[in-house]
Amino acid sequence: xxxxxxxxxxxFVEKRDIVLSIIFGFIGGISxxxxxxxxxxxxxxSALTPPIYTLMILVSSVKLLGIISAISRxxxxxxxxxxxxxxxxxxxxxxxxxxxxLAPSIFHKFRSGDLLARIVGDVEALQNxxxxxxYPPIVSLLVFLCTIFFTMFxxxxxxxxxxxxxxLIIFIIPAILSLRQRKVESKLRESRGALSTExxxxxxxxxxxxxxxxxxxxxxxxxxxxxxxxxxxxxxxKYNLFSExxxxxxxxxxxxxxxxxGAYLVSVGELDGIFLAMLVLISLTAFENxxxxxxxxxxxxxSRQAAERLENVVGMEREQANLQEEKEExxxxxxxxxxxxxxxxxxxxxxxxxLFNISLTLPPQSKTAIVGPxxxxxxxxxxxxxxxxxxDQGDILxxxxxxxxxxxxxxWKNTNVVLQKNHFFYGTIRDNLLIAGNxxxxxxxxxALEKVNLSHFTLNDQVLEKGENLSGxxxxxxxxxxxxxxxxxxxxxxxxxxxxxSITEKQIYNYLxxxxxxxxxxxxxxxxxxxxxxxxxxxxxxxxxxxQGTFDELMKKxxxxxxxxxxxxxxx
Numbered sequence: 001x002x003x004x005x006x007x008x009x010x011x012f013v014e015k016r017d018i019v020l021s022i023i024f025g026f027i028g029g030i031s032x033x034x035x036x037x038x039x040x041x042x043x044x045x046s047a048l049t050p051p052i053y054t055l056m057i058l059v060s061s062v063k064l065l066g067i068i069s070a071i072s073r074x075x076x077x078x079x080x081x082x083x084x085x086x087x088x089x090x091x092x093x094x095x096x097x098x099x100x101x102l103a104p105s106i107f108h109k110f111r112s113g114d115l116l117a118r119i120v121g122d123v124e125a126l127q128n129x130x131x132x133x134x135y136p137p138i139v140s141l142l143v144f145l146c147t148i149f150f151t152m153f154x155x156x157x158x159x160x161x162x163x164x165x166x167x168l169i170i171f172i173i174p175a176i177l178s179l180r181q182r183k184v185e186s187k188l189r190e191s192r193g194a195l196s197t198e199x200x201x202x203x204x205x206x207x208x209x210x211x212x213x214x215x216x217x218x219x220x221x222x223x224x225x226x227x228x229x230x231x232x233x234x235x236x237x238k239y240n241l242f243s244e245x246x247x248x249x250x251x252x253x254x255x256x257x258x259x260x261x262g263a264y265l266v267s268v269g270e271l272d273g274i275f276l277a278m279l280v281l282i283s284l285t286a287f288e289n290x291x292x293x294x295x296x297x298x299x300x301x302x303s304r305q306a307a308e309r310l311e312n313v314v315g316m317e318r319e320q321a322n323l324q325e326e327k328e329e330x331x332x333x334x335x336x337x338x339x340x341x342x343x344x345x346x347x348x349x350x351x352x353x354x355l356f357n358i359s360l361t362l363p364p365q366s367k368t369a370i371v372g373p374x375x376x377x378x379x380x381x382x383x384x385x386x387x388x389x390x391x392d393q394g395d396i397l398x399x400x401x402x403x404x405x406x407x408x409x410x411x412w413k414n415t416n417v418v419l420q421k422n423h424f425f426y427g428t429i430r431d432n433l434l435i436a437g438n439x440x441x442x443x444x445x446x447x448a449l450e451k452v453n454l455s456h457f458t459l460n461d462q463v464l465e466k467g468e469n470l471s472g473x474x475x476x477x478x479x480x481x482x483x484x485x486x487x488x489x490x491x492x493x494x495x496x497x498x499x500x501x502s503i504t505e506k507q508i509y510n511y512l513x514x515x516x517x518x519x520x521x522x523x524x525x526x527x528x529x530x531x532x533x534x535x536x537x538x539x540x541x542x543x544x545x546x547x548q549g550t551f552d553e554l555m556k557k558x559x560x561x562x563x564x565x566x567x568x569x570x571x572x
Contacts, residue, residue, distance in 0.1 A: 004129075004307050010091045011130050017083030018130070021076050022138055028072030029143035029289045035065040036285040040277035080131055088127045095123060095310060121192060122306035132299035136292035140170055147286050154275050155265060158258055162283060165254035169247060169290055177243050177297035184239055185301040188232040189309060195225040240298050247294035251287035258283040327407035330398060332414045335489045335520045338362040338385070342394035345384060354380050355543045358394070367513070367521045369531050371561070372540035378524045379420060381540075382492050385522070387411050416488045416516075418496045422479035424467030430459035432478065436485035448484045451511045452477040453504055472499035480508060484515055491521040498526065505529065528565050537561065 012018060042058045144166045151159040202209070202222050209215040259280050265271035343358040355377045362368055370378050383389050384396060387408050396403040403411070424432050433445045442459055449455055454477050467475050476499050483491070491512075497505040509530045512521075523534075531537055532551045539547035539554070539561045546560050554561040 004304055007091065007126055007129050007303065007307050008134070010094060011083075011087045011134065013090055014083040014086045017079045017086065021080035021083060021135065022142075024072045024075035024079060025135065025139040026142045028069055028076050029139060030146055031065050031069040031072055032289065033143065033147055033282055033285045035062060035069055036281040037278045038062050038065060040279075040281035041274070044274045044277045080135060084127055084130050087130060088123070091126060092123055095119075118193070118309050118312075121196075122189075122309050125302055125306040128299050129303045132292065132295060133303050136290075136296060137170060140166075140290045140293060143289055144170070144286060147282060151279065151282065154279060155262070155271050157261055157265065158279055158283075161254065161257055161261060162286065165250065165257075165283075165287065166290075169250055169287065170293055173243075173246060173250070174293060174296045174300070177239070177246075178300055184232070184235050185298070185305050188229075188236050189305050191225070191229040191232045195222075195229045198222045198225045236298065240295055243297060244294040247291065251284070251290070254287060255280060255283045327410075328401065328405050330401065330406045330410035330414055332399075332489050335364040335518060336399045337364050338490075338520060339397045340394070341397065343381075343384065343391050343396060344393040345380060345389060345391055353392075353543055355384070358545060360538060360545065360548065362520055362522060363535075364520060365518055366535045367516075367533065368523070368536050368538060369534045370522065370524045370538045370540060371526070371528060371531070371564070372546075374526070375542075376540040377543040378540055379494055382494050382522065382524055385492060386415065386417065414488050415490045415492055416483040416486045417491075418476070418479045418483050418493045420494045420498075422467075422475060424463050424470065424475065424478065426465045427463055428459065429457050429461045429463060429478070432463055433459070433482055433485060436482045440485055444485060445481075448481040451484060452481045452508055454478060454481065473501075473504070476500060477504075477508070480512070484511070489519050491516050491519055491523075493522070494524045495526065496523065502529065528561075528568050539564075 038058065038061055042055070042062060045058065046055065144162070148159050148163050148166070151162055198218075198221055202218055205218070206215070209218050259276075262271060262276045262279055266273045266276055339361045340358050343355060344353050345355040346353045358381065370381065372378055380389070384391055385403075387403055387406070390404070398406065398411075425435075429449070430442070430445060433448065434440060445459055446455075449457055449459075454474065463470065467478070470478065476496060480493075480496055483493070493512075496512075497508060500508065513533065525531075534551060537547075537549060537551060537554055538545055541560065547554055547557070549557070555565065
């Protein structure tokens, strides 16, 4: 239940709407009971042919209570729903604020479909927390206490019966059903996450599944996940139906008990018969107002599971500790000195270090190439430099400032980045270039396109989702154009020319080095071309630095780099 405390705190941000909805709900419940009680009394009284003015007063009172009940129900629904939607908005903002610093490491812990199910489905599920979990017991308790207090003036025995029924329906039965429903709701959410994962993989991998003739196999898995989810939904529905039937049966049973005991009390002269109909209708109406408690166990468990799953996403201790620290802003007026001191890093749930004891210096205005075979840790090292991931051991210093004390946003603000996989948004070429700066002119953007050999594009040309209508080389060049437009003093380029031909590669490198002649540049590359102009080359293998030096020094050494270069020359 501790996971629900966050939801409770967010809910009570809207105290005014919460209080007003409870007040209107209480008035509505009391007026409804009063309406039926007075109706029962009117029916019994009419049989005694009272004076006409008495009947007029009773009938007017019934109408007044009906109006009050209708207005109160409207007010209760208006304020409760407004408070709920506002709460849901606050909850989304709070959750996304906590989630943002955890990306992209969060993707190593959760599959994308499951994460999507949590972010969307579980957040949406919490919209029922106030309406179905918090609100019903509060209002039911207030209404019942007043009802029992009123009933005691006529019959202590009947008041005791109502109290016993109240405890049974409001507390005991929901508690028992909640324990039984916990397991069912957990399975439902697991199956929904599995279905979301299978569906996302089916949609995003459709082309590859077609090519490798695995579409039917994947469709079968999707059907199985859908069937499992449907089965769990039916199981939850059965429990909800059982809960509603149990509530209705108990409410009727208690009303019949009130009728039987009341009739007995009338027969022995302990209760005036004129009040019997009134008390029976009170019991029926009172328990009718508690109908929301029949689905209370389902919504309680649904909310608890949703809050727990969301907390599992954002509640990692290390990230939480980082979030609580106040970060400094990185301010760079010139190319910085960057130093890595004994840096080690391991992805969550992996048994070996991805990087081990990395120590190197990137002097101001230096040009550094990091090379090595696939899986050697080059890209991971760059993401540590960007503080996308946090080092496990050692430290990264920018102008003698620890990167752990710097805000991620200030690091990214001072960095031009080209990654292996760059995201392109649905829109135009202009829209995708304006990410580098909202104040860019069309002339500046057109010039950047020309520098990267994309002059055949106009700024108004369409870009499909994820750049599907662009080739691999065009995507890389468009990403480089964005970096050229940003004009930061640090450059991190991860395989920026891997999809380009040698002529285009040389042209773009010429522009890059001219643009970044006074900046600190780090280039990760599998290809060992254009390395002669680098100030230093870092050779990595299996997460460690195995060689370091200039191009000429490494070639004279005839070590690991020399062998890589010779193999490349023999192949190409």
